[in-house]
Amino acid sequence: MKSINWTRNEVLVFGVILAFCALAAASDPNFLSIPTLTDLMRNSIVLGIFAVGAMVVLVSGGIDVSFTAVAAFAMYATTVLLRDVAPDMGWPVAFVVATAIGATLGAFNGIFIALFGLPTLIVTLGTLSLFRGALLTFIGTAQISNLPSGMRDFSRWMMLRGTDADGNFYSLHWAFAFLVVIVILTWFILNRTMLGRAIYAIGGAPESARRIGINVKRTQMFIYVYVGALAGLAGIMHASLARISNPQDLVGLELSVIAAVVLGGARLTGGVGTLTGTLLGVALIVLVRNSLIVVGVPSVWQSVVIGALILLGTGLPAYQALRAQRRAA
Amino acid sequence: MSWLKTPEGRLAVIAVAVFVLMAALNPDRFLSPQNLTSMAFQFPEFAILALAVAVAMLTGGIDLSVVGTANLAAVIAATIMATFAGDGAGIGIVVAASAVALVVGLVAGLFNGVLVATFGLPPILATLGTGLIYTGFALVITGGPAVLGLPPAAAWIGNSTILGIPTPLIVFALLAAGIGWLMMRTAFGLKTRMFGANPLAARYAAMDTGRVLLKVYALCGTLSAIAGLIVMSRANSAKADYGSSYLLLAVLIAVLGGVNPYGGYGRIIGVVLAVLSMQFLSSGLNLMGVTNFAREMIWGALLIAVMLINTLASRRTS
Numbered sequence: 001m002k003s004i005n006w007t008r009n010e011v012l013v014f015g016v017i018l019a020f021c022a023l024a025a026a027s028d029p030n031f032l033s034i035p036t037l038t039d040l041m042r043n044s045i046v047l048g049i050f051a052v053g054a055m056v057v058l059v060s061g062g063i064d065v066s067f068t069a070v071a072a073f074a075m076y077a078t079t080v081l082l083r084d085v086a087p088d089m090g091w092p093v094a095f096v097v098a099t100a101i102g103a104t105l106g107a108f109n110g111i112f113i114a115l116f117g118l119p120t121l122i123v124t125l126g127t128l129s130l131f132r133g134a135l136l137t138f139i140g141t142a143q144i145s146n147l148p149s150g151m152r153d154f155s156r157w158m159m160l161r162g163t164d165a166d167g168n169f170y171s172l173h174w175a176f177a178f179l180v181v182i183v184i185l186t187w188f189i190l191n192r193t194m195l196g197r198a199i200y201a202i203g204g205a206p207e208s209a210r211r212i213g214i215n216v217k218r219t220q221m222f223i224y225v226y227v228g229a230l231a232g233l234a235g236i237m238h239a240s241l242a243r244i245s246n247p248q249d250l251v252g253l254e255l256s257v258i259a260a261v262v263l264g265g266a267r268l269t270g271g272v273g274t275l276t277g278t279l280l281g282v283a284l285i286v287l288v289r290n291s292l293i294v295v296g297v298p299s300v301w302q303s304v305v306i307g308a309l310i311l312l313g314t315g316l317p318a319y320q321a322l323r324a325q326r327r328a329a
Numbered sequence: 330m331s332w333l334k335t336p337e338g339r340l341a342v343i344a345v346a347v348f349v350l351m352a353a354l355n356p357d358r359f360l361s362p363q364n365l366t367s368m369a370f371q372f373p374e375f376a377i378l379a380l381a382v383a384v385a386m387l388t389g390g391i392d393l394s395v396v397g398t399a400n401l402a403a404v405i406a407a408t409i410m411a412t413f414a415g416d417g418a419g420i421g422i423v424v425a426a427s428a429v430a431l432v433v434g435l436v437a438g439l440f441n442g443v444l445v446a447t448f449g450l451p452p453i454l455a456t457l458g459t460g461l462i463y464t465g466f467a468l469v470i471t472g473g474p475a476v477l478g479l480p481p482a483a484a485w486i487g488n489s490t491i492l493g494i495p496t497p498l499i500v501f502a503l504l505a506a507g508i509g510w511l512m513m514r515t516a517f518g519l520k521t522r523m524f525g526a527n528p529l530a531a532r533y534a535a536m537d538t539g540r541v542l543l544k545v546y547a548l549c550g551t552l553s554a555i556a557g558l559i560v561m562s563r564a565n566s567a568k569a570d571y572g573s574s575y576l577l578l579a580v581l582i583a584v585l586g587g588v589n590p591y592g593g594y595g596r597i598i599g600v601v602l603a604v605l606s607m608q609f610l611s612s613g614l615n616l617m618g619v620t621n622f623a624r625e626m627i628w629g630a631l632l633i634a635v636m637l638i639n640t641l642a643s644r645r646t647s
Contacts (some may be wrong), residue, residue: 003437038405039413058501060509061439063453075399112633112637116637116640116641117640118588118633118636118640119390121453121589121590122580122584122590122632122633122636123633123636125577125581125629125632126581126629126630126632126636127631127633128577128629129577129625129626129628129632130626130629130630130633131629132622132626132629133623133624133625133626133627133628133629134626136620136622136625137620137622137626138622141622144533158462177347189454224439254459255457255576258460259457259461262454268451268453268454272485282373285608299468299470300468300473300533301465302465302467302471303461303462303464304461304462304466305465305469306461306465307457307458307459307460307461307462308458308462309458310454310457310458310461311450311455311458311459313464314450314451314454314455315444315448315450317452318449318451319448319449322448322449
């Protein structure tokens, strides 16, 4: 039997989640219930898709802060397009259009990063305000609450619904299945294809990757297009679930998403990161964002708690690496 | 014309070009005394934040907590002033509260330095985390709304003029000159840049890299607190989320100013020129009725364009 490595981020985050739930259950017996679980799952959908994309970028040794702007752009542009051009189209059309817009904006990032070799943080900081500014300048600033019929249909598409023993209503949206599919697809790419090996390789050591014949530029291009596509999909899903398309939404979430991914053990230096860790990180961030009050901490403390978790989640592995390095030296 | 080949030379040309262009596009209003004065009052606060980010970037790091630190320092100072100021002008309490704010900035910066130097956290993540924590503390202290009711003396640093020159501009000029001297003319500055150029070589050269990093981040924190005090004074209040767009702007200005985000190269004069270009552009577009959103878009495009030019130019020379 493999022994558990207690210092792994995944184990650490899982422990914190368990402790959080135990505390919450102690102060509110209703916490451990199906409605709480389905709420958690529903709130993890958009954040989870973002996090999967952000993780792929971190694994490749980059960082992307523009994905929320990509998502907002794809979401709102698609809503406007559908409303004005094809109001009767079904939701699959909306999803395909939003994903395509996201992929295009991702390719824009990719051109500067892969082709010109600019630092990923600077490029995506730039495109964050570029995409957001372009959206609000050229497409519109007013939120659309009267969504096209396709998106409205999607919002009503429940996987299961019911009431638990205490009479509390719960439901789970089919959008959760999208998250599951995206996780499986990303797992397959990262762990079962040469492309995935290449992504880990360029994150671990770009020069070595180049010398063993990996096409670094093409791999990076794929990564940013993929992340853009995921962001576009997450964006349109966000609007459909919230039943409102607000162009000023989503931007500002990017640091929380990166926090979730980093908590899950992905390293900023690249080459390290797992989907399990990422999903655990998302679960923890969603718990903190929604249920801090249940464990008796007022919600104004939310950003302090998330900040402290980031420091803890990155600090422990960094400190261990530093000590190992000093012992070796 | 060899100076044209340096990032600073190109920036000087850009700054002058933007100034002339904006003056030409807004013939009556851009060069008016009102506009020039209002520009001089507007830019020092984010310019000082940009100085802080630039100093962190010289080490190859970054400080994403500058706005959080500024707001925390300002909120604490404002709370002290609002609580203890009587009916008078309250000069004494303003000075004391400002001193507390500077200490808060120093401690916040030192904490960043400890995380980066002692615990080995990547600066992006360390300051991302502490930025959230400092903003969070400011939120906890205020509970959300702005702190109001500052004594009249608190308005001095942000709104007065000395010999006709706006005080914030004087503060910025002194800080820019001081940091320029510190980074280019002292052993500490040399060590900072050496560490940024090659951390391993710096350690092998028997440099106490931990101390250098601690000092750098403490300096960043103190600068942020000064910026926070100016924002507080100009707004006559303090709030946990003032100036949230300044973080991007500060990073943008530092990079625009030719500071290498990987560390080792950067000149304060470049940062100053970048700040001036941004302010000319901002005010000019504002006079032409361009919205904040369009301005945000232009900033983003500018950041990428300048990065591209600098990268392509350095590739050609090497």
